[in-house]
Amino acid sequence: xxxxxxxxxxxxxxxxxxxxxxxxxxxxxxxxxxxxxxxxxxxxxxxxxxxxxxxxxxxxxxxxxxxxxxxxxxxxxxxxxxxxxxxxxxxxxxxxxxxxxxxxxxxxxxxxxxxxxxxxxxxxxxxxxxxxxxxxxxxxxxxxxxxxxxxxxxxxxxxxxxxxxxxxxxxxxxxxxxxxxxxxxxxxxxxxxxxxxxxxxxxxxxxxxxxxxxxxxxxxxxxxxxxxxxxxxxxxxxxxxxxxxxxxxxxxxxxxxxxxxxxxxxxxxxxxxxxxxxxxxxxxxxxxxxxxxxxxxxxxxxxxxxxxxxxxxxxxxxxxxxxxxxxxxxxxxxxxxxxxxxxxxxxxxxxxxxxxxxxxxxxxxxxxxxxxxxxxxxxxxxxxxxxxxxxxxxxxxxxxxxxxxxxxxxxxxxxxxxxxxxxxxxxxxxxxxxxxxxxxxxxxxxxxxxxxxxxxxxxxxxxxxxxxxxxxxxxxxxxxxxxxxxxxxxxxxxx
Amino acid sequence: xxxxxxxxxxxxxxxxxxxxxxxxxxxxxxxxxxxxxxxxxxxxxxxxxxxxxxxxxxxxxxxxxxxxxxxxxxxxxxxxxxxxxxxxxxxxxxxxxxxxxxxxxxxxxxxxxxxxxxxxxxxxxxxxxxxxxxxxxxxxxxxxxxxxxxxxxxxxxxxxxxxxxxxxxxxxxxxxxxxxxxxxxxxxxxxxxxxxxxxxxxxxxxxxxxxxxxxxxxxxxxxxxxxx
Numbered sequence: 001x002x003x004x005x006x007x008x009x010x011x012x013x014x015x016x017x018x019x020x021x022x023x024x025x026x027x028x029x030x031x032x033x034x035x036x037x038x039x040x041x042x043x044x045x046x047x048x049x050x051x052x053x054x055x056x057x058x059x060x061x062x063x064x065x066x067x068x069x070x071x072x073x074x075x076x077x078x079x080x081x082x083x084x085x086x087x088x089x090x091x092x093x094x095x096x097x098x099x100x101x102x103x104x105x106x107x108x109x110x111x112x113x114x115x116x117x118x119x120x121x122x123x124x125x126x127x128x129x130x131x132x133x134x135x136x137x138x139x140x141x142x143x144x145x146x147x148x149x150x151x152x153x154x155x156x157x158x159x160x161x162x163x164x165x166x167x168x169x170x171x172x173x174x175x176x177x178x179x180x181x182x183x184x185x186x187x188x189x190x191x192x193x194x195x196x197x198x199x200x201x202x203x204x205x206x207x208x209x210x211x212x213x214x215x216x217x218x219x220x221x222x223x224x225x226x227x228x229x230x231x232x233x234x235x236x237x238x239x240x241x242x243x244x245x246x247x248x249x250x251x252x253x254x255x256x257x258x259x260x261x262x263x264x265x266x267x268x269x270x271x272x273x274x275x276x277x278x279x280x281x282x283x284x285x286x287x288x289x290x291x292x293x294x295x296x297x298x299x300x301x302x303x304x305x306x307x308x309x310x311x312x313x314x315x316x317x318x319x320x321x322x323x324x325x326x327x328x329x330x331x332x333x334x335x336x337x338x339x340x341x342x343x344x345x346x347x348x349x350x351x352x353x354x355x356x357x358x359x360x361x362x363x364x365x366x367x368x369x370x371x372x373x374x375x376x377x378x379x380x381x382x383x384x385x386x387x388x389x390x391x392x393x394x395x396x397x398x399x400x401x402x403x404x405x406x407x408x409x410x411x412x413x414x415x416x417x418x419x420x421x422x423x424x425x426x427x428x429x430x431x432x433x434x435x436x437x438x439x440x441x442x443x444x445x446x447x448x449x450x451x452x453x454x455x456x457x458x459x460x461x462x463x464x465x466x467x468x469x470x471x472x473x474x475x476x477x478x479x480x481x482x483x484x485x486x487x488x489x490x491x492x493x494x495x
Numbered sequence: 496x497x498x499x500x501x502x503x504x505x506x507x508x509x510x511x512x513x514x515x516x517x518x519x520x521x522x523x524x525x526x527x528x529x530x531x532x533x534x535x536x537x538x539x540x541x542x543x544x545x546x547x548x549x550x551x552x553x554x555x556x557x558x559x560x561x562x563x564x565x566x567x568x569x570x571x572x573x574x575x576x577x578x579x580x581x582x583x584x585x586x587x588x589x590x591x592x593x594x595x596x597x598x599x600x601x602x603x604x605x606x607x608x609x610x611x612x613x614x615x616x617x618x619x620x621x622x623x624x625x626x627x628x629x630x631x632x633x634x635x636x637x638x639x640x641x642x643x644x645x646x647x648x649x650x651x652x653x654x655x656x657x658x659x660x661x662x663x664x665x666x667x668x669x670x671x672x673x674x675x676x677x678x679x680x681x682x683x684x685x686x687x688x689x690x691x692x693x694x695x696x697x698x699x700x701x702x703x704x705x706x707x708x709x710x711x712x713x714x715x716x717x718x719x720x721x722x723x
Contacts, residue, residue, distance in 0.1 A: 272575055276597035277507030280515040283600050287518070311597050318575075333669055333685050334714035343670075343681035365714070370670055374682035 006205060007198045014194030015187060022186050026179035034172050041080060041168050042121050046134050048079040049161045050119050053136050060155055062089060071096045074159070083134075083163040089156055102162050104131045109160075113137050117152050123165070130165040204232040208239060220247040265321035271314045278307045309452075316454040320438065323461040330369045330465050337364045337396055337416055344377045345394070355385065359395040366416045366488055372462040376470075379455040380420040380482045386451075388422025388480055395419040398488060415468070418484040426474040435472045436460040496520040497611055500541035502532035502558065503573065504550050508596065512545070515600030521607075529553035533561060536568075543607055546590070547573045548581045556581070556588045563589035569610045569650045586690035591651035592677060593687075609678035610650060613637070627660055628722045630699060630708065641699060651676065652695045655688075659709065659719035668716035692717060 074085040075096035086095040093100035112120040119136035138157040224236040282304040289297040338360035384392040439453040468486035503509040526532035548555035572593040669685040696703040
């Protein structure tokens with residue numbers, strides 16, 4: 001399992017440190033105490049066994065009765081506890097117990113007995129029982145003439161003592177229990193400062209997280225209170241400085257953008273008044289042009305035509321400015337979607353069945369701004385007729401679509417889907433992402449399109465104002481497909 | 496041809512619209528301010544008032560209210576789209592329709608004709624005066640009285656009432672009313688209908704807040720009655 005929570009990790013780290021501390025202390029204490037207990041027991045045993053053997057009076061070679069007597073005598077004087085005594089001489093095995101020899105005595109000990117005339121010992125665990133085995137070989141000591149030293153010769157007689165260490169083991173076990181019983185509560189107690197420390201460390205982290213989230217929601221005036229010194233308050237200070245800088249630059253950008261937009265809006269406003277006067281007299285010019293000399297007539301008609309286009313352009317610019325200024329209002333009405341589309345096409349005389357194929361089921365009622373929806377449909381169909389090839393298909397359906405998870409609900413909602421498809425060459429892939437851009441020219445050589453260059457941008461804004469989306473794509477058999485999706489509520493399908 | 500009074504402060508718009516309308520045979524008088532316009536009203540006796548909303552001094556909405564105090568002269572506002580708020584206020588003040596500037600003369604003239612057009616008589620063997628509750632509607636004389644008292648209805652209000660009460664209890668969508676009463680496109684501004692209904696209710700209903708005559712069908716539109 002991946003432990004990802006900072007709090008969990010902090011507490012675990014704290015506990016780990018405490019556990020290592022407790023464990024090390026307990027282990028060291030245990031080792032020292034254990035050694036002390038065992039050494040005391042074995043030292044006593046080894047030295048007393050050796051002393052007792054040195055006090056024996058031996059005749060070599062010993063007979064069996066004599067050895068039997070010695071073994072019994074030694075077995076009675078076990079120190080610090082009772083022991084069993086075994087003696088080996090050649091192939092003779094005699095013991096104080098029932099068996100002539102002990103299974104606890106290892107070959108290793110026998111080897112040591114030959115090498116060390118002072119005797120040696122070994123701790124052995126047999127069937128879970130701890131034993132101390134001691135060996136002391138009997139040796140001759142003869143003073144060497146001249147050198148002042150001694151030579152030592154083994155006699156071949158070897159005494160073994162086997163002592164149970166059960167009591168010592170019990171003492172050591174008690175120490176392990178004591179260490180464990182002390183360490184576990186210590187760990188439990190360590191949990192309290194661990195949690196406290198985690199809390200105090202995590203509070204600034206939590207503050208920082210909340211502040212970052214608030215920042216992400218667009219609240220650029222978010223600041224964190226800076227308390228004292230240290231790394232975390234340093235981090236808070238850095239965060240505050242960064243957000244302040246971000247806020248300044250965003251402000252600056254927004255002001256610049258607002259200035260640019262206001263300028264576009266102001267320009268359109270200013271253009272509108274002279275245009276209103278000019279547009280009112282274009283008819284007069286058109287009518288009278290016939291009576292003028294050809295050059296003047298052409299000039300007059302040019303002015304009249306361009307005035308009309310200029311008026312459309314200025315009107316579209318005004319419309320875009322209103323969207324930019326968020327001043328565009330949605331005046332919705334509950335209408336029959338198919339009827340609304342049919343009226344749009346009729347009012348523009350787009351009714352030739354060779355050009356327009358309709359798939360408009362009746363009975364889908366939707367809350368739409370009829371004027372804005374008219375602009376959307378007219379722009380898309382007009383665009384398809386201009387750039388694609390007939391027939392242009394206009395389809396309408398109510399469809400359950402997964403809701404945008406960003407909206408929160410994440411459920412399924414009903415959408416009004418309007419599709420406008422043509423049979424033209426489609427939209428080149430490099431143009432596709434830009435079709436809704438303002439004044440985007442697919443063909444750089446073409447200086448001016450038939451429309452204002454704002455038609456699809458205005459379409460996009462109008463659909464967005466309805467809470468919907470519009471997408472451009474290429475159909476499976478070529479041709480551009482524009483799909484408008486506008487949310488419906490479930491009660492609005494009556495068919 | 497109709498006599499049109501144009502109140503517009505911008506000289507080029509004033510001159511352009513005047514030229515265009517005069518060419519189409521209208522008798523046009525212009526005024527640059529609201530005060531001048533009101534003064535010309537009594538003397539020129541126009542059939543229709545074309546009124547710019549943004550005027551120096553007395554603004555278009557004030558002029559509109561002043562005119563409505565004493566007269567049911569058809570009024571068309573000239574406005575710049577985007578001045579949405581002004582449109583609503585102008586409609587509440589009693590204007591019958593509005594035109595967004597810049598507009599071609601043919602558009603202006605079509606709107607003038609629509610406002611001046613008398614509502615078509617449904618014909619047939621209808622009595623000259625219909626009674627709906629306390630309302631007496633005289634289709635021939637184009638007058639409406641309530642409890643015997645004459646009601647002063649602006650042209651759009653009268654046309655709307657005549658249209659609705661010609662088919663009692665039939666529901667008309669706002670788009671349909673825009674087409675039939677205002678001769679706008681189907682996709683016109685439904686606020687025209689709403690503002691006119693509000694004004695009409697204030698004049699004919701006992702309690703405008705809970706109307707008997709002009710009833711709202713939420714999501715569908717308006718209908719006349721049923722009176723019960």
